[in-house]
Amino acid sequence: xxxxxxDNIIDHYKxxxxxxxxxxxxxxxxxxxxxxxxxxxxxxxxxxxxILEVKFKGVGCAISLASASMxxxxxxxxxxxxxxxxxxxxxxxxxxIPMSPTRLKCALLxxxxxxxxxxxxxxxxx
Amino acid sequence: MIDVNKIRQDFPILSRKINGKNLIYFDNAATSQKPExxxxxxxxxxxxxxxxxxxxxxxxxxxATAMYENARNKVANFIKAARPEEIIFTSGTTASLNLVAYAxxxxxxxxxxxxxxxxxxxxxxxxxxxxxxxENGLTLKYLEIxxxxxxxxxxxxxxxxxxxxLLAITxxxxxxxxxxxxxxxxxxxxxxxxxxVIDAAQSVPHLPVNVQSLDCDFLAFSGHKMLGPTGVGVLxxxxxxxxxxxxxxFGGHMIKEVYLEKTLFNEIPAKFEAGTSPIAQVVxxxxxxxxxxxxxxxxxxxxxxxxxxxxxxxxxQIEGLTIYGPKNSQIRGGVIAFNLHGxxxxxxxxxxxxxxxxxxxxxxxxxxxxxALQIPASCRASFYLYNTKEEIDLLKKGLLKTxxxxx
Ligand SMILES: Cc1ncc(COP(=O)(O)O)c(C=O)c1O
Numbered sequence: 001x002x003x004x005x006x007d008n009i010i011d012h013y014k015x016x017x018x019x020x021x022x023x024x025x026x027x028x029x030x031x032x033x034x035x036x037x038x039x040x041x042x043x044x045x046x047x048x049x050x051i052l053e054v055k056f057k058g059v060g061c062a063i064s065l066a067s068a069s070m071x072x073x074x075x076x077x078x079x080x081x082x083x084x085x086x087x088x089x090x091x092x093x094x095x096x097i098p099m100s101p102t103r104l105k106c107a108l109l110x111x112x113x114x115x116x117x118x119x120x121x122x123x124x125x126x
Numbered sequence: 127m128i129d130v131n132k133i134r135q136d137f138p139i140l141s142r143k144i145n146g147k148n149l150i151y152f153d154n155a156a157t158s159q160k161p162e163x164x165x166x167x168x169x170x171x172x173x174x175x176x177x178x179x180x181x182x183x184x185x186x187x188x189x190a191t192a193m194y195e196n197a198r199n200k201v202a203n204f205i206k207a208a209r210p211e212e213i214i215f216t217s218g219t220t221a222s223l224n225l226v227a228y229a230x231x232x233x234x235x236x237x238x239x240x241x242x243x244x245x246x247x248x249x250x251x252x253x254x255x256x257x258x259x260x261e262n263g264l265t266l267k268y269l270e271i272x273x274x275x276x277x278x279x280x281x282x283x284x285x286x287x288x289x290x291x292l293l294a295i296t297x298x299x300x301x302x303x304x305x306x307x308x309x310x311x312x313x314x315x316x317x318x319x320x321x322x323v324i325d326a327a328q329s330v331p332h333l334p335v336n337v338q339s340l341d342c343d344f345l346a347f348s349g350h351k352m353l354g355p356t357g358v359g360v361l362x363x364x365x366x367x368x369x370x371x372x373x374x375x376f377g378g379h380m381i382k383e384v385y386l387e388k389t390l391f392n393e394i395p396a397k398f399e400a401g402t403s404p405i406a407q408v409v410x411x412x413x414x415x416x417x418x419x420x421x422x423x424x425x426x427x428x429x430x431x432x433x434x435x436x437x438x439x440x441x442x443q444i445e446g447l448t449i450y451g452p453k454n455s456q457i458r459g460g461v462i463a464f465n466l467h468g469x470x471x472x473x474x475x476x477x478x479x480x481x482x483x484x485x486x487x488x489x490x491x492x493x494x495x496x497x498a499l500q501i502p503a504s505c506r507a508s509f510y511l512y513n514t515k516e517e518i519d520l521l522k523k524g525l526l527k528t529x530x531x532x533x
Contacts (some may be wrong), residue, residue, distance in 0.1 A: 004476060007530050012175035014532075021384050035470055036488045037502030062532075106472060 004097045013062040017044065018072035020055045027124065028063035029117035030058075033109050037100075038064050042072075042113045046121060049080045056113075061106050063095070070094045075114065078084065084118050128425045134512050136417075138160040147482030150517045155328060155461050155508035156486050157299050157350045160414070164353055169411035170264045175460045179405055180379060180396075192404050197412030198395070201360055204415045205345070206336040209365065215408050218359035219327040220250040222346035223294075225361055225398065226323055227254035229374040230344070231292070232320070237263040242320075244269040245498045246299045251325040251490045255294055271498065275302040275451040279310035286358075293322045297329035297345075301492050301506060302451030303434070303461035305329070309340050316341065321367075327351060332430055332459050332510075334423040343367050349407060354414035356406035361398070367427045368394045375400035389449070409435055426511045430460035433509045437518045439460055442526055450499060458507035463490070466525065469532050471505045477528045483521055505529040 022028075025043035032039045044051055055075050055077035056068045071091065075083040091111050092099065099107060132269045134140050137159050142149045151159060171193065179194045195210075195330070202210040205442065231254075241255050245268050259266050267285055269277045293315045298305045312322045318425035324345040329335055331352035331419070337345055349358040373380055373391055380400040382390040391397050418426065434455045441447055446467035452458045456521065466474055471487035478485055485507045489496045498504065507521060 004472075010532065023198075034493075037493075037496065038470075039474075039502070060468035065470070103476070122227075 002119060005104070006097060009062055009066045009095070009097065012066035012069040014068040016056075016065055018055050018069065018076065019057065020098065021057050022053060022055050025055075027117050027121040028062055029113050029120055031113045031116065032110060033060075033064070033105055035105065037060070038106060038109060040064060040110050040113050042110070042117050043069075044117055044121070046080065051075050051078055051083055056110065060109070061096075063103055064106040064109050067091060067095055067107045068113075071110045080118060080121075083114065086114075128421055128429050130429070130512060130514050132395055133421070136163065137512055138162060138401070138433060139167070140512060143480040144179065144484070145480050149504050150481075150483040150513075150520055151488045152507040152509065152513065152517070152521065153484045154185070154510040155351070155490075158331065158355055159512070160355065161417050162353065164410050164413045164418050168355060168406050168410040169335065170407045174352055176406075177508070180240050187370060190405060193409045193412070197408045197415075200412045202413045203322065205259060205330060205429070206338050207362055208338060209352075211394050211484065212365055212368065213364055214357045214363065214368070214395045215403055216346075216361050216398075217317055217357055217404065218348040219248075219346045220359075220362035222344075222359050222385075223251050223325065224254045225342050225374055226346070226363075226371075227258050227428055230321075230367070231255070231258045232262065233372060233436070235262055235264050235291055236263060240265045240287065241292045241294060242267045242269065242282065242285060242290055243294050244271070244296065246271055246275075246277075246290045246304065246492065246495045247294070247296055247298055248301060248325060248327065249493070250327075251294055251296060252494065253324075255292075268494075269295075271302070271304075271495075274453070274525055276301070276457060277304075277306055279307045279314055282311050282314050286314070286320060288318075290318060290320050293326070295323075296325040296327075297335070298326075298327050298332070298461075299451070299492075299495075300457045300461060301463045301490050301495055301504065302507075303458040303463075305333075305457050308342070312341050316390050328379060328459060328461065331418075333427045337362055346533065349411040349414065352411075352414055354411035355407045357404045357410050363394075365373070365394070367400070371398075373397045373400070373442055376445055377401050429510050431455045431514055433515065433518065434458060434460045434462070436515050437509070437521075440518055440522050441525070442530070444522065447525065450504060460513075461506065462508070463504040463506045465501060465504050469528060471503045473532070474505050474525070474528050477531060478524045481520065482523045483517075483524050485521075496497060500523040 022043035026046040028043040030041035038060035045053040177190040198202040325345040330347040346361040350356040377400040475487040
């Protein structure tokens with residue numbers, strides 16, 4: 001029936017990886033999806049252009065939280081350039097579920113948070 | 127009591143399958159479905175009578191004008207307005223409320239004067255006043271809800287001051303279902319010379335409303351929530367208010383005489399209906415009112431009350447489910463907002479959709495209310511005259527299934 005609620009989605013939703021917040025993040029950013037009240041915040045610890053640590057926190061549906069959890073796994077330890085180069089299709093590939101336009105917003109919210117956090121970091125560094 | 131099975135046959139969309147299941151439409155607070163008679167009326171209007179209205183000396187123009195004005199009479203009669211000129215056609219509740227805010231509010235509200243609203247308002251009865259408050263330096267005051275999601279008329283008495291000039295309040299909450307004691311509140315307001323604006327988007331479609339007995343100054347509602355088409359709504363205003371109120375949209379039809387250096391405006395209601403009106407939609411709204419009157423608004427209300435009682439008792443049996451708003455259907459319409467503990471409302475809606483059940487999730491254009499309830503979002507099931515107890519049973523089943531997916 002529900003192709004969306006695959007085991008791995010439910011697993012990431014119930015046991016989100018990298019959930020919480022960092023003590024002294026180099027940069028953090030939060031975005032809200034005002035349509036449904038979802039809210040995702042991401043803390044990054046960055047050194048030598050590398051993401052040493054990442055944590056996220058937020059309220060949201062299974063899709064947005066699973067997406068955040070998967071994304072943090074994906075970027076942890078990666079170079080900033082690589083993280084910034086993650087394409088939207090990669091997010092959809094990780095989730096690997098049928099996606100209606102409304103749910104797309106949920107799925108992509110964490111990715112937007114990441115990109116904005118990186119932009120913020122680079123702006124600050126300049 | 128009404129014959130639901132017979133009614134259901136009048137609504138073609140109810141025979142649709144969604145994901146292989148019979149459609150269960152529980153999103154009526156957002157918009158209602160349309161009966162065959164409304165669809166046919168609109169079709170017939172375009173096929174046989176279509177013309178622009180007013181000032182036409184040809185047969186079609188005269189027919190279209192008569193149909194349009196006849197719908198105005200139907201609306202006036204439906205809400206028991208004293209005269210049809212008190213009915214202004216707009217594009218919907220939002221447009222009606224903005225019209226009052228801009229045309230009446232700008233002229234009548236000045237620095238430091240107060241508007242009283244409630245925390246349960248739909249954004250369309252909040253943001254226009256808030257913007258006006260910024261512009262004119264007004265103060266907004268909000269009536270809070272108690273634990274049962276209601277507001278008492280006494281609470282109004284307590285916060286009114288000599289500076290209060292306007293009370294803008296919803297008749298029925300689109301989230302909590304709460305039916306506010308507006309008749310008493312309007313009485314209190316008028317005792318203090320406070321003008322009253324009623325958001326009746328959720329009440330006019332579902333219960334008998336009598337504007338003369340309420341004695342409100344303005345009242346707004348939408349056609350699409352009461353079996354009519356989108357694109358048409360109503361602003362009711364007392365004649366003396368509308369006559370004093372300056373027009374807001376300027377252009378054709380709202381004028382009497384135009385000179386290069388000045389313009390004389392038309393009488394009400396034309397003064398507020400500049401440009402070509404949504405003629406087919408107005409005519410369609412007339413057909414919707416015919417349909418509702420044939421069923422009887424008392425019967426619609428009774429049916430929905432029974433559904434609400436049933437749903438409240440059934441949903442309360444689901445562990446971890448919180449229902450917001452009053453538990454007493456005497457003061458509650460057929461709107462039930464709830465949350466399943468630990469499951470986001472989006473996920474609930476998605477799983478129900480797979481069962482053919484349409485509910486709405488999010489903040490339902492009432493973000494301040496959700497903030498007051500300390501929840502980011504809620505699920506909302508809302509009923510109409512074609513819904514049944516069997517559908518509520520299936521909703522319950524769907525919710526239990528949802529829990530199973532997540533727990
Ligand atoms: C209580 C209430 N007020 C106002 C509105 C706005 O109505 P519309 O979108 O038709 O202008 C709605 C419906 O969305 C509502 O439920």
